[in-house]
Amino acid sequence: MKLLPLAVLLLAGAADEDVALNRFxxxxxxxxxxxxxxxEPRGPRVxxxxxxxxxxxxxxxxxxxxxxxxxxEPNAFRYDAAIAAELGGRLATAGALHPSSLWVTVQGRVxxxxxxxxxxxxxxxxxxxxxxxxQVQQALALVRVGQGGPLxxxxxxxx
Numbered sequence: 001m002k003l004l005p006l007a008v009l010l011l012a013g014a015a016d017e018d019v020a021l022n023r024f025x026x027x028x029x030x031x032x033x034x035x036x037x038x039x040e041p042r043g044p045r046v047x048x049x050x051x052x053x054x055x056x057x058x059x060x061x062x063x064x065x066x067x068x069x070x071x072x073e074p075n076a077f078r079y080d081a082a083i084a085a086e087l088g089g090r091l092a093t094a095g096a097l098h099p100s101s102l103w104v105t106v107q108g109r110v111x112x113x114x115x116x117x118x119x120x121x122x123x124x125x126x127x128x129x130x131x132x133x134x135q136v137q138q139a140l141a142l143v144r145v146g147q148g149g150p151l152x153x154x155x156x157x158x159x
Contacts, residue, residue: 020045020156024058024077027084027106031091038101038116038144042154061108070137071109079135080106086133087111096125102143109137114153116144 022028026044046054062075073079084106091097091104100122102115111130117123123141130139142152 017048020047020050023048023051024054024107026077027080028103029084029088030101030103031088032097032100032102032115034099035101035116035118035147037147039151040156041103041105041114041142042156043103043105043112043114044107045156058108065109076108076137079109083109083111083133083135087130087136090129090133091126094126094129096122096129100143102126109135111136111139112153113139113141113143116146117141118146120145 020042022044023046024044028043028045030040058077062077065071065076066074071079084104087104087106100115100117102113102117105112105114111133113123113126113130117126123143123145127139127141130136144151
C-alpha cells in the first residue's frame, strides 16, 4: 500500500516534464491588452527538457558578460528584474504602446516584446525605447501588425 503514494508522485513529476513553465523565473508580464484575439506568447515558459538544453547556455551567457567586462554583476540575468521594472514604468507613458496587446520578457539583458500592434511604426519605436535603458543589451519586437496574419512568436496554446 505504501507504493501507491510513491507511484502517484512519480507520475505527477513525469507529467510536469511536459508542462511549459517559467522555470528560470524570468520577468514576464502583459503590458497592454487593447487588441482582441491576440494570442498569448509562450514567453519564457519551457518544458523540463527545454530547460535542461538552455541551462548551459544561460550559465555561459551570464558569466561571459562579466568576464568580458560588459557587466558589473557576475551574471547577466541579475539585471532582468530591474530592467523589467524600469521598462514597465517607461512603457506606461509611451505613446507607441497603444493600441497593442503586448507581453514583455526579459532574459539576460535582452528584452522581447511579443504580441500584436496596430501600426508598423510601433514595433521599432518600442524596441528603441527598451534599448534606451542603460542595462539593456538588445530589444526585439516580435509583433503581428494588424488583424490576422502569421505570428512571429510561439504561442502559449502550443500553435
